[in-house]
Amino acid sequence: MTRLYAILAAVVVAALVGGAWFATRGGGAGDDFAQCRASQIAGGSDTIGGPFELLNAKGETVTEKDVITKPSLVYFGYTFCPDVCPLDVARNAEAIDLLDERGQDVTPVFISIDPDRDTPEVVGDFAANLHERMIGLTGSHEQVKAASRAYKTYYKKQDGDEDYYLVDHSTFSYLVLPEQGFVEFFRRDETPEQIADKVGCFLENL
Template sequence: MPISTRTYAIIAAVAAAAGLGLTWGVTQFSAGSEDIFAQCRRGVVGGSGQLGGPFTLVSETGETVTDKDVVTGPSLLYFGYTYCPDVCPLDNTRNAEAVFLLDERGYNVTPVFISVDSERDTPETLAEFTDIMHPRMLGLTGSPEQIKAASQAYRTYYKVQNPGDPYTLIDHSTQTYLVFPEIGFVEFFNRDTTTEQMADQVACFVDAYNAAK
């Protein structure tokens, strides 16, 4: 099958330079008074409230799904959009490569790409994007209201620069969130986290999660 012009653009964008993401504090997950993930964290963790929560979105297959349908095992969530010229392809390639490393080590982690672009990111567009990155990467979109609710749950930021313009860029935050079934959010990764660092840290979290079951 010939590769589309859009696919070439996505692949080429992976090599592009990217800007800095936002950072903020988070609340640690505790089992009783003890943080079962303490040995996995790289920095001081604290903050004003718990990140994450329930959401209802539309899968790249066209099905309406909830967070319980999506987060059935350790998952890496990223909010972005497929028309992003540089940051999203770069970040999602890093996430996919980390998951490939984890696959080699016997860890089954799902990369998830949540679009903040309800106007242009159809399920079909998301499927094309995610298929390039990793065979298990799942793309999610939805109505403006559904996307806003999911974004607010994870305290992400996004803003359409020129509403109504079919070529508009969207400003957005760039953290990747590690989440587990039942527990939910446990850690985030900034843009300066390398593939190897992410794989090592996620493996540590998965080991701690499994040990605590």
């Protein structure tokens, strides 16, 4: 009996360890990207992302179907941001270049959460200066708020001079695929190499 209990205990431990690994990978039955996921999404990845309507650098109204035509790395920020946004967006651009070297085509997308100052022209110049393929988007307050809500981002304008205020905001970058929608997010402490490796895993399993 002692040996039987030992065997049963070993089976239980193995099951628990396997279950813990499975949970941390974020996988599930029928998930083609289970081996690529490194984060858990409360409620599932389907709760993030979705339709949006914004303005591109030419002032044209575009939707997610016009913008997310290729795998895309999406970031919400603002062009007057003094430190965080330039660093994060430059990091994303570097990850895009690393993926280019590996033959993997990903589009960087920048969505402004400061529509009062970030006109289509301003956003377009900001995006073009950081990467030749980066798409810059802005919109009305209602359009920007709707896009932010879809991606569960946070932003709040601080009090101050009407021309030189700051905007508090979340700093996640989102991997969005044309057919699948949102599949993963990246924190700002991740390096270009780490992001490129993780994005590459998703692309290899499309």
